[in-house]
Amino acid sequence: MNAPDSRFREILKALAPFALALGIWFVPIPEGLTREAWHLFAIFAAAIFAVIINAFPLLTSALLAGSFAVLSATVDPAKVFGGFANQSVLLVVVAFLVAQAVVKCGLGQRIALCVVSIFGKSTLGLAYSIFITDALIAPGFPSNTARGGVLFPIILSLAQGSGSVPGDETKRRLGGYLMFCGMASLSVSSALWLTATSANPIGVSLAAEKGLQVSFGSWLLVASVPALVAIGLLPLVLYRFFPPGVTATPDAPQAARKALREMGPLSRDEWITAVVFSFMIFAWIFAGTFNFSLAGVAIAGLGLLLAFGVLTLDDIYLQGSTLATFLWLAVLFALSGQLNEMGFMGYVGERLASTLAGLAWPAAYVVLLLLYVAMHYMFVSQSAQVLALLGVFLDVGVQTGVPVHLMGFALLFASSYFSTLTPQGGSQNVIFVASDYLTQGELYRLGLLTTVFCTLVFLLIGTPWVLWVG
Amino acid sequence: MNAPDSRFREILKALAPFALALGIWFVPIPEGLTREAWHLFAIFAAAIFAVIINAFPLLTSALLAGSFAVLSATVDPAKVFGGFANQSVLLVVVAFLVAQAVVKCGLGQRIALCVVSIFGKSTLGLAYSIFITDALIAPGFPSNTARGGVLFPIILSLAQGSGSVPGDETKRRLGGYLMFCGMASLSVSSALWLTATSANPIGVSLAAEKGLQVSFGSWLLVASVPALVAIGLLPLVLYRFFPPGVTATPDAPQAARKALREMGPLSRDEWITAVVFSFMIFAWIFAGTFNFSLAGVAIAGLGLLLAFGVLTLDDIYLQGSTLATFLWLAVLFALSGQLNEMGFMGYVGERLASTLAGLAWPAAYVVLLLLYVAMHYMFVSQSAQVLALLGVFLDVGVQTGVPVHLMGFALLFASSYFSTLTPQGGSQNVIFVASDYLTQGELYRLGLLTTVFCTLVFLLIGTPWVLWVG
Numbered sequence: 059m060n061a062p063d064s065r066f067r068e069i070l071k072a073l074a075p076f077a078l079a080l081g082i083w084f085v086p087i088p089e090g091l092t093r094e095a096w097h098l099f100a101i102f103a104a105a106i107f108a109v110i111i112n113a114f115p116l117l118t119s120a121l122l123a124g125s126f127a128v129l130s131a132t133v134d135p136a137k138v139f140g141g142f143a144n145q146s147v148l149l150v151v152v153a154f155l156v157a158q159a160v161v162k163c164g165l166g167q168r169i170a171l172c173v174v175s176i177f178g179k180s181t182l183g184l185a186y187s188i189f190i191t192d193a194l195i196a197p198g199f200p201s202n203t204a205r206g207g208v209l210f211p212i213i214l215s216l217a218q219g220s221g222s223v224p225g226d227e228t229k230r231r232l233g234g235y236l237m238f239c240g241m242a243s244l245s246v247s248s249a250l251w252l253t254a255t256s257a258n259p260i261g262v263s264l265a266a267e268k269g270l271q272v273s274f275g276s277w278l279l280v281a282s283v284p285a286l287v288a289i290g291l292l293p294l295v296l297y298r299f300f301p302p303g304v305t306a307t308p309d310a311p312q313a314a315r316k317a318l319r320e321m322g323p324l325s326r327d328e329w330i331t332a333v334v335f336s337f338m339i340f341a342w343i344f345a346g347t348f349n350f351s352l353a354g355v356a357i358a359g360l361g362l363l364l365a366f367g368v369l370t371l372d373d374i375y376l377q378g379s380t381l382a383t384f385l386w387l388a389v390l391f392a393l394s395g396q397l398n399e400m401g402f403m404g405y406v407g408e409r410l411a412s413t414l415a416g417l418a419w420p421a422a423y424v425v426l427l428l429l430y431v432a433m434h435y436m437f438v439s440q441s442a443q444v445l446a447l448l449g450v451f452l453d454v455g456v457q458t459g460v461p462v463h464l465m466g467f468a469l470l471f472a473s474s475y476f477s478t479l480t481p482q483g484g485s486q487n488v489i490f491v492a493s494d495y496l497t498q499g500e501l502y503r504l505g506l507l508t509t510v511f512c513t514l515v516f517l518l519i520g521t522p523w524v525l526w527v528g
Numbered sequence: 529m530n531a532p533d534s535r536f537r538e539i540l541k542a543l544a545p546f547a548l549a550l551g552i553w554f555v556p557i558p559e560g561l562t563r564e565a566w567h568l569f570a571i572f573a574a575a576i577f578a579v580i581i582n583a584f585p586l587l588t589s590a591l592l593a594g595s596f597a598v599l600s601a602t603v604d605p606a607k608v609f610g611g612f613a614n615q616s617v618l619l620v621v622v623a624f625l626v627a628q629a630v631v632k633c634g635l636g637q638r639i640a641l642c643v644v645s646i647f648g649k650s651t652l653g654l655a656y657s658i659f660i661t662d663a664l665i666a667p668g669f670p671s672n673t674a675r676g677g678v679l680f681p682i683i684l685s686l687a688q689g690s691g692s693v694p695g696d697e698t699k700r701r702l703g704g705y706l707m708f709c710g711m712a713s714l715s716v717s718s719a720l721w722l723t724a725t726s727a728n729p730i731g732v733s734l735a736a737e738k739g740l741q742v743s744f745g746s747w748l749l750v751a752s753v754p755a756l757v758a759i760g761l762l763p764l765v766l767y768r769f770f771p772p773g774v775t776a777t778p779d780a781p782q783a784a785r786k787a788l789r790e791m792g793p794l795s796r797d798e799w800i801t802a803v804v805f806s807f808m809i810f811a812w813i814f815a816g817t818f819n820f821s822l823a824g825v826a827i828a829g830l831g832l833l834l835a836f837g838v839l840t841l842d843d844i845y846l847q848g849s850t851l852a853t854f855l856w857l858a859v860l861f862a863l864s865g866q867l868n869e870m871g872f873m874g875y876v877g878e879r880l881a882s883t884l885a886g887l888a889w890p891a892a893y894v895v896l897l898l899l900y901v902a903m904h905y906m907f908v909s910q911s912a913q914v915l916a917l918l919g920v921f922l923d924v925g926v927q928t929g930v931p932v933h934l935m936g937f938a939l940l941f942a943s944s945y946f947s948t949l950t951p952q953g954g955s956q957n958v959i960f961v962a963s964d965y966l967t968q969g970e971l972y973r974l975g976l977l978t979t980v981f982c983t984l985v986f987l988l989i990g991t992p993w994v995l996w997v998g
Binding site (some may be wrong): 072114115118119121124125128129133135136138140141142143144145148166210218250261341349350351353354357358359361362364371374375376377378379380381382384388389 | 542552584585587588591592593595598599601606607608609610613614615618633663679732743789811819820821823824827830831832834841844845846847848849850852854857858
């Protein structure tokens with residue numbers, strides 16, 4: 059493979075999505091669909107395809123698709139731009155900004171150290187301390203990537219404190235075990251709370267279009283049992299299949315206590331952050347009662363953190379990547395919503411449903427869930443898969459007779475726990491992968507193990523629980 | 529003045545807007561206004577006041593005001609968040625991003641050098657080259673701050689090339705003259721094209737609410753005569769009142785030609801940028817004919833520049849300040865729009881109109897325009913004044929009998945040319961001010977001179993022209 063060859067392949071790759079779009083565009087429009095719905099499908103499919111084959115980043119794909127949809131009069135501009143006003147999209151954006159405060163003021167690290175000082179005596183205890191810390195701070199961190207940014211330095215210092223370094227093959231595995239625990243923990247803690255990852259409010263919004271209303275409280279209730287079982291067992295499962303080599307870390311609790319003493323009492327900024335986040339979590343929990351908008355609460359939190367100087371304009375000025383997220387998310391979100399409004403999702407649902415027609419609904423439920431999880435091998439972003447497939451899969455499930463809340467919650471939770479399936483299956487993975495404590499082979503193997511385990515827990519324990527509380 | 533004193537004053541300053549909001553909130557609601565309209569006025573006035581007294585930055589003020597308006601049920605959340613989907617707001621945001629390409633690929637510098645190579649023989653010629661370059665590139669730069677970023681390095685190298693440095697009192701004035709020409713030029717070029725500054729589409733959107741429809745072409749037609757007269761005379765006026773000391777720069781054209789030769793032919797990225805911007809300007813001009821959305825065109829341009837790799841994700845990741853602009857602009861824009869929808873602007877307009885009742889409409893027109901321009905002493909952002917006052921002033925003008933297109937265009941153009949009134953009157957000024965070629969006294973004096981001159985040109989030449997082309 060020489061340079062001209064690879065350049066030629068790059069050009070082919072960049073042209074492939076356009077070829078796909080043209081191919082679908084000019085195929086005879088299937089009966090039962092409008093011209094606009096079919097053309098939008100051509101645009102949307104090409105955009106997702108471009109991301110999957112890595113021809114263009116999400117942002118580029120979304121901007122090209124959105125502007126073409128508008129300029130070709132396939133979709134009303136106001137409908138596309140409406141994605142920027144969507145409360146779920148705004149919640150994601152503001153949450154990214156608000157999470158900076160927890161990292162910056164040191165509150166996140168303090169909470170983590172507290173947990174380690176209690177649970178950190180053994181490697182297994184350290185693993186549990188990671189899972190518990192993560193689960194506790196998750197509702198205030200609607201970005202699991204930001205949460206990874208809090209957990210990672212702690213895990214790194216725990217690994218290094220125990221003498222484990224990436225270069226030393228015999229000692230590497232302790233660090234590798236803890237690093238993977240961090241990734242696995244994020245995938246389950248994200249399933250536990252509605253506000254624990256950006257994909258959740260997007261999924262909730264899509265599910266609402268199918269008639270499934272999910273609140274902060276109802277999500278927590280339904281997720282609690284399977285997620286807590288997974289949190290309780292995952293450290294042991296990983297321990298069994300990837301023994302860390304070192305099992306006792308008697309010094310960790312003391313080191314954490316020492317670090318806590320060195321931190322001293324809560325600083326002004328930590329107090330303010332704690333109060334503002336308590337207000338936000340309280341307001342999110344009782345949003346239904348007070349008729350509060352979730353995004354409005356997040357914006358109030360951001361405004362207060364800026365007013366008190368915990369965050370500064372300079373902190374916001376570093377968040378250009380959040381702007382990129384805002385742009386692609388709003389556009390893809392709007393396009394996906396329009397595909398639904400124009401009847402395309404329903405049409406595909408009917409088709410898939412007719413192929414599953416012979417199946418009883420419990421069988422259809424299992425088949426759809428397994429198919430949805432397995433397809434994550436193709437996606438580099440959780441949000442992208444949620445946007446592309448959650449609506450369709452939910453539709454098909456409902457049409458084959460699966461109760462809407464059962465199918466909906468199963469897909470919503472899966473959208474979180476399938477993130478470890480590949481190293482690039484979620485952006486929060488990347489920081490742990492880059493630590494070099496784990497080989498690519500280990501990452502894929504442990505990722506498959508974790509995803510299969512979570513799928514089983516959510517199927518076998520989550521299913522009866524949803525049906526019982528539902 | 530010691531430290532505790534200044535800290536106490538900071539706290540007082542931060543509390544003052546809240547006191548103002550509470551004061552207005554609990555005053556008996558004037559007859560003819562709804563409770564919501566009055567409460568929103570309390571929130572909005574406090575937010576603008578906080579910015580004017582420098583208690584909080586625009587972003588903080590906007591977020592606090594927006595979230596309070598939502599959480600207090602004063603305004604429907606969907607109405608506030610609708611600001612993010614507003615096409616003018618999106619145009620500003622995407623334009624900031626697109627402008628990076630012109631700077632990055634070197635096309636902006638090349639155009640500037642071409643103009644200098646023709647006009648650069650004397651100091652006055654250099655000044656004209658700045659004004660003409662600026663006016664030519666302005667329609668493709670919907671951010672005058674970004675345009676300042678292209679002009680500034682050229683002006684700086686012209687000044688230094690002529691031996692003028694800030695530290696040398698005798699030689700300083702050549703650089704000072706050229707620097708101020710840069711600021712003055714931006715203020716007039718922004719009035720020439722609808723897409724030349726972020727405040728313009730905002731103003732157009734507000735004017736549309738009062739029934740004045742402005743297109744890219746109609747703006748250019750109406751602005752052309754007064755703006756070109758101002759461009760033709762301003763370098764001379766500034767030359768007369770701030771003689772630069774050095775008047776001949778015979779080497780500048782040759783230096784520019786040499787720099788152009790060194791640049792070589794257009795690079796791949798320059799070609800792509802030129803083609804994409806030509807497409808955008810073409811599409812903006814004929815947006816009405818093709819029924820194109822202005823923001824859709826800008827998004828397509830950004831998508832293409834990213835797809836061809838002229839801009840990369842890393843360039844976007846540096847644009848956190850654009851995210852901050854997006855957030856405050858969308859929220860303030862929505863609140864200002866709601867004040868209007870709830871009838872508050874109309875109410876104030878009636879009041880102001882009744883105090884101007886005795887005046888014939890031509891007198892009211894002049895009084896309103898002068899008042900609008902003078903009030904810019906209080907504003908640190910052009911967009912903020914447009915959001916706060918343009919709608920009200922236009923309303924009052926219309927109610928006292930001024931033709932809507934006359935009053936509307938006068939206010940729209942003033943919103944650009946009043947930017948030099950104070951050094952902080954527009955964010956694009958800051959880069960020139962920071963060069964240290966001008967003292968604060970000179971800046972205020974030349975700023976007043978430029979603003980008065982432009983006001984006279986737009987009043988005496990612009991008025992009959994607007995009425996004639998009508």
